Amino acid sequence: MARPKILVVGAGFAGVSCIRRLERRLAPEEADIALVTPYSYQLYLPLLPQVASGILTPQSVALSLRRNTKHRTKIMPGGAIGVDTKSKICVTRMITGQIVDEPYDYIVVAPGSITRTFAIPGLTEYGRGMKTLAEAAYIRDHVISQLDLADASQDEDERASRLQFVVVGGGYAGTETAACLQRLTSNAVKRYPRLDPRLIKWHLIDIAPRLMPELGENLGRSAMEVLQRRGIEVSLGVSIAEAGIDKVTFTDGRVLPCRTLIWTAGVVASPLVATLGAETVRGRLAVTAEMTLPGFDGVFALGDAAAVPDLAKGDGAVCPPTAQHAMRQGRVAAENVISSMRGRPLQPYVHKDLGLVVDLGGKDAVSKPLGIELRGLPAQAVARGYHWSALRTNVAKVRVLTNWMINAAAGDDFVRIGFLSQKPAKLEDFEYTDVYLSPEQVREHTASITARGR
CATH class of the missing domain: 3.50.50.100 (FAD/NAD(P)-binding domain)
Known part of the structure; x- marks a missing residue:
């Protein structure tokens, strides 16, 4: 009997957290795991302003997936551009431009968001x-x-x-x-x-x-x-x-x-969401508290792409699109995929927000950990301590800490490397918002594949 295939779409906080839990809880012979992502790293998004200002180098916040996972997950270098939930096929555009049809038994949709x-x-x-x-x-x-x-x-x-x-x-x-x-x-x-x-x-x-x-x-x-x-x-x-x-x-x-x-x-869910043809809430997939997509077999969705009910708040609230929720949703989603495979009950996602941190550079910050209001250096210590501890690889921790120390001791540098200096930099070029298929195109594509197979 063939092993079931679990396909995770997206290497953000939700997707990587899910992969890590799947690898830890499933024996190699229990399932094949694949990850679809155009990049070979998980981006630590909250520190991007520090990359833009030169406090951190770009490599510092790009956490290698090869270090972040246990090597048993097949990483597909491309972006999902459509999902046919009936045929259980994820249409993927590889970084070479080649279109690949990836079958799955269970799919975890966590493609993140784009700029609104x-x-x-x-x-x-x-x-x-x-x-x-x-x-x-x-x-x-x-x-x-x-x-x-x-x-x-x-x-x-x-x-x-x-x-x-x-x-x-x-x-x-x-x-x-x-x-x-x-x-x-x-x-x-x-x-x-x-x-x-x-x-x-x-x-x-x-x-x-x-x-x-x-x-x-x-x-x-x-x-x-x-x-x-x-x-x-x-x-x-x-x-x-x-x-x-x-x-x-x-x-x-x-x-x-x-x-x-x-x-x-602001942000909106990835255009991939629209290709599923499912109900949405303000552009995010309307999922259950267990992060399943009602009426769709084997489909889980989480992170920025899903309106996950916030049971800690109640009153119909949904979880905000933050890294804090995405990481924890990834772990619960992984457990629910495993429970589905083993015929066990699924567990709902419940998490009370632990607070927020805002790093304003230098000695300035405001933070609210566990409801406690902090300003200045104490808030800065909490903000940077939280971000540093959330980095998933020791290499990233060393790089970020070293960059912070160099910046504190030597100050900013003002070197530009000429990145795309002669080209217009449009949002669609950076975020690839124009590559997705419509639901009809997805069905036509998979139907043609089936016809050729016959």
């Missing part, structure tokens, strides 16, 4: 995301290049547009990105004697009435005070009306000369 955008003129052409390692590396190069170009320019209008930076999104990603990059430019400008530091302006805007509302009013206000003290202009209740190559128009009518628009205004 709106129909704002110019946004997809001129907005830069912060969801991938490549985007963080690009933004670092781009920001430093603006200083270089402004320093070399004789045109005052050009110089003004290159020295204004706009970050959209007052959540964790946007706030940390603005804080870390502003710190980088304020230190870097000391090496540019021809540039007036007062000309460098950072703007953080959000349509919401408060900054990081999840932190609570007091800590949110403390974070905003830190940003404003550094000279970052925070505008709430405001968004982008239009983006251009050298200017940005706000919804309140202001027009800023600007060549750097960083868009972090």
Whole structure:
């Protein structure tokens, strides 16, 4: 009798956590395990702002899957672009462009999320995301290049547009990105004697009435005070009306000369979700508390791609798309896959949020571990301690700790490596949002494969 095949889609927090538990709890002869991911690493997403600002090297937050797993999982270097739940086939586009049809008995759908955008003129052409390692590396190069170009320019209008930076999104990603990059430019400008530091302006805007509302009013206000003290202009209740190559128009009518628009205004589930043809909740798969997809045999979904009921909160709440929940959902999903194989009852996912941490760079941070509000160095110690302990490989821990120590002792460096310097950097190019099939295309594809097989 053939061993059942478990296919995990996505190497984020949820997918890798699931793989690790499956490998630990299943004997090699019990099942074959495969992982579909375009990259050979798990990205530690919360530290991306520190990569963008040069505090950490890109390799520090890219945790090798070969180190992070026990080597028995087959890693397929590609991205899932469609799932036919009736034929139990996952259509995968390999990094070579080849289309491969991967059969499964059980599938764990954890492809994560992509940057949420709106129909704002110019946004997809001129907005830069912060969801991938490549985007963080690009933004670092781009920001430093603006200083270089402004320093070399004789045109005052050009110089003004290159020295204004706009970050959209007052959540964790946007706030940390603005804080870390502003710190980088304020230190870097000391090496540019021809540039007036007062000309460098950072703007953080959000349509919401408060900054990081999840932190609570007091800590949110403390974070905003830190940003404003550094000279970052925070505008709430405001968004982008239009983006251009050298200017940005706000919804309140202001027009800023600007060549750097960083868009972090939320995320949506991966487009892979739509290929299943299942019920969704705000774009996320509507799953049970056990993370099964009702009406679909052998399908589990979790992480950013699934609206997992938050039983700890109740009242119909769903778990927020955070790493904290994703890691724990991965472990429970793995146990439920195993229980399904062995004919045992499944267990619901229950986890009470342990708190939040926000690293604002330098000695500044705000944190709320277990409901305790912290600011400054104590909050910084908690934030970095949490992130460091969450890294799954010793190599990553050593690299991150070393980078932090070097940055603390030697300060920032301002070298750009020329990453994609001659190419437009669109969101769809970095996040590959245009490669997915429709449900109809998935069915047509698998039907043609079946017909050829006959």
